[in-house]
Amino acid sequence: MDLTELPVNIAIIGGGFCGIVTAVHLLRHNKTGIHLHIINKGPAFGKGVAYDPHTCSLLLNVPNGRMSAFADKPDDFIDWLNANYPNQDNSPTTFSTRRQYGEYLLETWNEALNNIPLCNSVTVYDDLADNITEIDDVLQIHLRQHPAIIADAVILATGNAKPRVPNGIHPSFTKSKHYFADPWKSPCITNTTDSDVLIIGNGLTTADTIIGLVENGYQQTIHSVSPHGYRLNPWVDDKAPYTAYSFSGLPSERISLYQLLKTFNKHRRIANNSGQSIYPLIDSLRPHIQRIWLHFTTREKQQFIRHLKPYWEKVRHRLPVDMHQKIDVLRKSGLFQPCKGSIISVKELNGVCEVVLNCSGELKTIRVSRIINCTGPDPDITRQGNALLNNLVQKETIIQGPCGMGINADHKTGRVIAAGNFHKTNLYVIGSNLKGVLWESTAVPELRVQAQNIAEVIINGIEVRRRHVVETA
Ligand SMILES: Cc1cc2nc3c(=O)[nH]c(=O)nc-3n(C[C@H](O)[C@H](O)[C@H](O)COP(=O)(O)OP(=O)(O)OC[C@H]3O[C@@H](n4cnc5c(N)ncnc54)[C@H](O)[C@@H]3O)c2cc1C
Structure with missing residues (x-):
């Protein structure tokens, strides 16, 4: 046959x-x-x-x-x-x-x-x-x-x-022409007006959107808001690499969240005290993270998400140096203003949105023509x-x-x-x-x-x- x-x-x-x-x-x-x-x-x-x-x-x-x-x-x-x-x-x-x-x-x-x-x-x-x-x-x-x-x-x-609807955005506002739910589509960076823009999120998608806006000729202020503030790091930093310890030889048996953190924090402290970069430490952990996760208990997974996810994402998702430099120039010139905090309210008024932000405890009101959701895939x-x-x-x-x-x-x-x-x-x-x-x-x-x-x-x-x-x- x-x-x-x-x-x-x-x-x-x-x-x-x-x-x-x-x-x-x-x-x-x-x-x-x-x-x-x-x-x-x-x-x-x-x-x-x-x-x-x-x-x-x-x-x-x-x-x-x-x-x-x-x-x-x-x-x-x-x-x-x-x-x-x-x-x-x-x-x-x-x-x-x-x-x-x-x-x-x-x-x-x-x-x-x-x-x-x-x-x-x-x-x-x-x-x-x-x-x-x-x-x-x-x-x-x-x-x-x-x-x-x-x-x-x-x-x-x-x-x-697409990203989820973020906190502070009322479901009815998601239908507004000022709200851009899909940060990967070109309408969010084209046909801009001369009002400011607000980006929700402060990760890699935010970086793409800022560069997209600027390369399309946008010259107004770009605000961003997220609970952890500005957290974009370059792929390589200018410190000497910390090489005294690597996770590459990690044994194949279960490692608890506590053990992992203890080892990580110990070496993070030494690296910080000696002014060295912890990126090699993070990069050596990356190939093992699936296996470590598989062995975590449900409680450990939940704790990791609650307490460590923002930190892990900050050091793990890094930008190519060129892109990081472009964003840094905008930040230093004030054209990019990241806020560590949350959205308190959004009101549509005469063709713009009035947004009240809580930036590290301080209330700030901004007027923007568009709000772009860059909080990452849901x-x-x-x-x-x-x-x-x-x-x-x-x-x-x-x-x-x-x-x-x-x-x-x-x-x-x-x-x-x-x-x-x-x-x-x-x-x-x-x-x-x-x-x-x-x-x-x-x-x-x-x-x-x-x-x-x-x-x-x-x-x-x-x-x-x-x-x-x-x-x-
Ligand atoms: C903006 C961005 C940049 C990235 N850059 C990098 C990078 O530089 N390096 C890297 O390693 N990773 C990067 N990633 C990670 C990226 O997720 C993966 O590299 C990879 O592209 C994921 O591919 P995928 O096929 O899983 O998903 P996708 O590329 O999203 O493809 C899924 C496809 O399925 C279609 N689809 C979904 N549901 C249906 C349905 N019901 N019927 C028919 N079609 C459907 C979707 O429309 C889509 O076309 C990036 C991710 C994003 C979002």
């Missing part, structure tokens, strides 16, 4: 980095025939919001040397840069533009399509998946504009959700406004992950764990919706590993299934 005569349909919902890199692995490594269906509605196919930015100068926030789409080919991105942009510095420690990375992904995808083994095929749907129903062992995916697709396995690669699947996820939650096909973040799934295989601890064998999740399970599930270095793992699990599953069919035929 010819194994390729047993058709296997695999659907990937989402055509950003995770969707297409998983697809490339499936197409490259499966030699016995699959029909791949990729359903994507939203930003440019293959690029997602991250790599189709509104402003061309925005840089990657991970250096070139760690941005290969493939864990087993670590130089792939640098080789591509050298072939396509030979006149720029493409060293592993520099940061290329996000647009270049988007080009790299699209070219990687096109190359995979051109080299598909004859037994495999791909259909891409520019459509929204609304629901999935289960019929015996197969899944039926309902699309807005196309007939339903029947699939043996489905991968949820739905990616970055990890709560019930608030993401994604009809597909809402429908799946309602039927308990998926449930929220630990600490209410993302989707509950098996950390090794990405298989969805539904209500009643039921491990699904045909529904997978990848990307930022694994945040509750893994904590760090955002950047390319961890996502490329997930993409490869899920593809391998699915391919192995297909082979086992086919052998079973052949043996019992």
Whole structure:
């Protein structure tokens, strides 16, 4: 019996980095025939919001040397840069533009399509998946504009959700023309007036928005507000690196939050006292953070989120030095005024918004023409406004992950764990919706590993299934 005569349909919902890199692995490594269906509605196919930015100068926030789409080919991105942009510095420690990375992904995808083994095929749907129903062992995916697709396995690669409505913003104000809910779309940085702007948040998206506004000719004051104030750090600081301790040799057994903090604080203090940079300490911890998180108790996870998340994000999400310098110049000139505090009230008056801020205990009233929500992707699947996820939650096909973040799934295989601890064998999740399970599930270095793992699990599953069919035929 010819194994390729047993058709296997695999659907990937989402055509950003995770969707297409998983697809490339499936197409490259499966030699016995699959029909791949990729359903994507939203930003440019293959690029997602991250790599189709509104402003061309925005840089990657991970250096070139760690941005290969493939864990087993670590130089792939640098080789591509050298072939396509030979006149720029493409060293592993520099940061290329996000647009270049988007080009790299699209070219990687096109190359995979051109080299598909004859037994495999791909259909891409520019459509929204609304629901999935289960019929015996197969899944039926309902699309807005196309007939339903029947699939043996489905991968949820739905990616970055819009930020949640922040504290201080009344739900009725979210419909105002002054409120910009999606910071990754170009309307938030174009057609500005000569009034000030308020950004909610003080992280990497805030930096992108400031640079986008300024590069579009905006010259008024940009205010920002967040509970922890200005917290953008450059990727490298000018202090000597602290190298007396590294987490790289961390034992594989459980480490409690208390032990972790004790070790970290001890070395942080020594580094601070001697005027050295703790970045090497943070960077050495990063590769272990998923494993540490997996071993934390629920209480430890909650404590980490409550007390340490802002600090961890401040030191872990850092800006390329060039971008950091641009923001710093604006801050020093007063054109960028970050506030550590919260929004007290927002009133629309004669075409502008009057906003009262509480900045470290002091009330400050500003008048702005727009308020841009840059608080980062919302990890709560019930608030993401994604009809597909809402429908799946309602039927308990998926449930929220630990600490209410993302989707509950098996950390090794990405298989969805539904209500009643039921491990699904045909529904997978990848990307930022694994945040509750893994904590760090955002950047390319961890996502490329997930993409490869899920593809391998699915391919192995297909082979086992086919052998079973052949043996019992
Ligand atoms: C602005 C920004 C910059 C970043 N920069 C970096 C960086 O420099 N380096 C780094 O390592 N990481 C970076 N990241 C992290 C980034 O999240 C990942 O690198 C990666 O882009 C995530 O890809 P994804 O496929 O999971 O999600 P996405 O790129 O968001 O793709 C998901 C796609 O699925 C679609 N979709 C969702 N639901 C449905 C549905 N029901 N039906 C059909 N389609 C659907 C969406 O519209 C979207 O097109 C950045 C993130 C952001 C937001």
